[in-house]
Amino acid sequence: MAEDSFKEEVVAILVKSISNKEFDKSKVSELIEVPQQEFGDYAFPCFVLARIYKKSPQEIANDLADKIKPGKKVTKVQATGPYLNFFVDKEEVAESTVADILNKKEAYGSSKNGKKTVMVEFFHANTHKAVHIGHIRNICLGESISRTLEFTGNKVVRVNYQGDIGPHVAKCLWGMINIKKFGKPPSANRLRWLADVYVNANKTIEGNEKLEAEVKQLLLKIYNKDKELNKLWNETRQWCLDEFEEMYKDFGVKYKELYFESGMEFPARDISKQLLKKGIAKESDGAVIIDLKSHKLGIFVLVTQDGTALYSSKDIALAQKKMSKYSLDKSIHVVGKEQELHFKQLFKTLEIMGGKEKEFAGKSYHLIYGLVMLPTGKMSSRSGSVVFYDELKDELLSLATAEVKKRHKDWNQKQVDETAKKIAFAALKLGMIYRDNEKQLVFDWEQAMNFEGETGPYIQYAHARICSILEKYGKKVATTADFSLLKEKEEQLLIRLLSQFPATVEAAASNYKPLLIARYLLDLSQAFNNFYHQHPILKAEEDVKKARLLLITAVKQVLKNGLNLLAIEAPEKM
């Protein structure tokens, strides 16, 4: 990394200069800070030395500044108050950073540090139920975390676990059979139609004991492979899965493995029996439970009174299935905050089971994200107060199409559609991850439809603008230039940001925070736009032009690399 060699030299100088034995030199590299531009490139706060030397930090900073001689890469050392500020050779930073980027291209920012096999399980949409913006947050997070982990050298196994069976499916099918007004299923948008049937059926059934019993019977019939019901179930299930496949394309996801809840039912029942035998589980009111009160985790219900397996025991079965096929170092579940207790219970149960299960529990991690709320409150697919994915997508697409048309009256329909899609999804995806994972996200239509400010299209625009400049230039950009000409404040900031990309990627990967990349890209885009407005590129003097063209080529590359980690496309024209 370009930045590291400069930091190394600063650390070396400091270690050499501080002679006091009481000071723990191994910590120097942690203490170095990157301050604001005008103060220097690296800073060492002298507070920590104040007690050891029994002098004020200001004095210490001054003493050290006098004592230290600049090195090869460090050109100036200056005390400002209690801080010791280091200035590195700007020309060399510029040259090594830009050269590094142009050399590595789409690999810039990547590393081989990870070396782990990580399973990332995400999306988890249920069949027979509408896909809403909560699922969108999940898939955006899951995919960008997967991409970031891959980029940092890990092997990622993307999997999805889908609820294709259970009470919600039974209710939906009950509705299809019993609620006449829906008539025959349509030929398109069938997932949405099923979801409507589900909502309607749910309303009808709720509170009516007789109907609830009917639905229960219906579910048991499905499990017992009733011929007619299974035909209906399979058919409707497939409609949903087909539409899910389309969504995976929209979000750039390629799953290695699709797990289904229906496949876990019988293994889960077996596991529950074994756990009963071992005394880990017990019967209570006709259900099978595990008492985790001694771990402050309440009661974990495995099997209902009717003998059907619940999410809990099915998740144990799922864990076993994963373990048997993959040798994993880490297993990440991207699931909402509301299931926190469930996962604590699940991991504790696996731990109690011992052996391989215990080992797997140690590698498992529940990656929590906050609920997606509407300005009106929590969504519920049962009551129908939801922003559906299909509606959201249509709305965003039509808005983006209008914006593109306004700017490009000469484009053909295909060109307009393709670009509009890229822009619409950029807005959606960035909107879904630019909030810290655990925080609730209040989904605001107006915010999502706004393509200005802190949005995906803003980043895309910076990229497109660079492409347009390079196109206007028309020639191949020279491979080298005199980087000492990049003296402007705005150029220095750009170079500095560019050099920070690898560290940003590492931080995003190790903390599972795509947000860090999103904010970085917004900062870089902003720094570029600011630079562009203040300094001409194509009209600059020949040598300066050469250097600036190389600089913006590097910016373009980093924007593209970063956007790719968020599964956002970087169009050349928009």
Next chain:
RNA sequence: GGACCCGUAGCUCAGCUUGGACAGAGCGAAAGCCUUCUAAGCGUUGAAGUAAGCUUUAGGCCCAGGGUUCGAAUCCCUGCGGGUCCGCCA
């Protein structure tokens, strides 16, 4: 009753893990910048943008109160406010 998360500008949020140089963005508000088209004889009007941009201004007792520290938005405790979960949904 118990557990977890959140509380930072009018609004939406960064910063908190690892305490340090004036608490940062975006939206909204106010003012301005460039180009093109438009109406009128140049200073002027209206509309638009690869300007989907840029600059400036206003806006904060970082929920409250204690504690730790040379130093707290950041760490600890208490309270208040909001959200979520707590045996047969997932």
